[in-house]
Amino acid sequence: MTQISAFRAARIFDGTDWHDDAALLVEGGRVKAIVPADQVSDAQQVAGVIAPGLIDLQVNGGGGVLFNNACDASAVATICDAHAGFGTTAVMVTLITDAPELTDRAVLAAKEAKGTPGFLGLHLEGPHLAVARKGTHDPALIRSMTDADLTRITKAAQEIAHMICTIAPESVSPDQVRELRKAGVTVSLGHTDCSYETAVSYADAGAGMVTHLFNAMSQMAHRAPGLVGAALDDSRLSAGLIADGYHVSDAAMRVALRGNEGPGQVFLVSDAMSTIGSDQTGFTLNGRQIYRADGRLTLADGTLAGADIALIDAVRYVHQTLGLPLGQALQMASKFPAQAIGLTDRGHLRPGAHADFFSLTSELTAAGTWIAGRQKGQTA
Structure with missing residues (x-):
């Protein structure tokens, strides 16, 4: 017994x-x-x-390690361990846009990291994005999805428990989205200038998420609702939100939370970099220096480059600053992200x-x- x-x-x-x-x-x-x-x-x-343990679907690093810079199973373990110190019990380790060979290394690392405490799966944020909404992603590495890319991802999905792919309609076709979904990949729209109508058509094809709502995407205007409008209007879409006081204004977050009725929910992500659980003052990404100061991570030109928070910091922010009830704040970091990728036995x-x-x-x-x-x- x-x-x-x-x-x-x-x-x-x-x-x-x-x-x-x-x-x-x-x-x-x-x-x-x-x-x-x-x-x-x-x-x-x-x-x-x-x-319930917190579930973070977008974690680029932690404990002094950035996944792009140390793409192996040991890095996965270090990242998961660092975030576990802040109450996060399930992590989608995230690879930021990089060369094809690094995607291969990320997939291998995810396979070898199977069974690592706290490791949930792999999130590929790019490289199939739109240069017009590149954010901190290196535009030289952004490209359209090829048949080889599609095969690489769908094959990996057979061996990795959970996979998310952030893609832009400018670089990935609806048919490719259908193939990704058929393979069990969660398709998230992000880093795109697509229209509301295009976003909805990609939801028709199987996209079910939106990556870091408001950031690096077409905004909501009165006659052109953009991806922001689709994320809040189309009940099939769940959307991650970086609640650190820098990425999105408090007013925009409050409007989004009031305007979203579900069943797709707005959930919290950290978008954490290597600095979490470390005393780093900076690091490099794709050969570019990232600076850490005053709770922000930026390129030299001031472009935000991920976030300097753990998920518990976002929970605290939406509860104490936005005034959400504690239970709802916790759900946004546990129950809702679990639902976004179809998990029924986590987040509660x-x-x-x-x-x-x-x-x-x-x-x-x-x-x-x-x-x-x-x-x-x-x-x-």
Whole structure:
């Protein structure tokens, strides 16, 4: 018989409801139940609130490592470990636009990293984007998707549990999107100047996400709603949002959250770079220097280059600055990203879910993280 572990806290958030003075029961790395604390005699006391582990679908680096610069399984482990220290229990490690051979290395790294605690899958952000909305991506590396590219990705999707591809309609055809979806890839629209109508047609073809809402995309005008308008109007699209106080204004975020009715939801991403969990003052990407100062990461010309936050920082921002209820803020970083890529057993703590959770302090920081019921740093 598998041993049952119990974790007691003053409050537990199961992803939908709050439970006071309760205990989380874990068996075989999965949630068995949440019960009143007085029903359990031998439970580990957890300070603060127990909440579902955070799920970050866009993580470029962490712990001093940028995936583009150290594209191997060891880098994946370092990145996942760094983010676990901030309550993130599932990470889509992200490769920023680069050469084809680096995509091959990223795919190999993802395969070899299978089973790494906290590693969820691979997010390819480019290179099939639009130069007009390149952001910090190197325009010399942006290109249209070829048959070879499509084969590379669809073949990789057979061996990697979860894959996201951020693409622009300018560089990828609807038929290619259909093939990606057939292979199980989550297709996200981003770094594009496409029209609202084009975005909707790509949702028809199978696109289901939008990468970092508002940033590097066609904006919403009264007669040309653009990708922003499609993301908020088309219920099939979920959209990531970087809530760091720099990438998107507070007013725009509040409007987006009020205007989105679902079932596709606005969810939080960190877009974190290597600086998270490190004392780095800068790093290089595609041979260009990125500078870290005052909570921002920029190129020399001031272009934002990813974000200097962990996902818990975004949760804290939308709760404390935008005024969202704590439960909704947590859902935006757990339940909603899980739904965006079709996960039913993560992002909540109901029976059968992965026992991925963290201890949330009154200051809205992470005091401890558990993946499959095992605390970060705990040996087998």
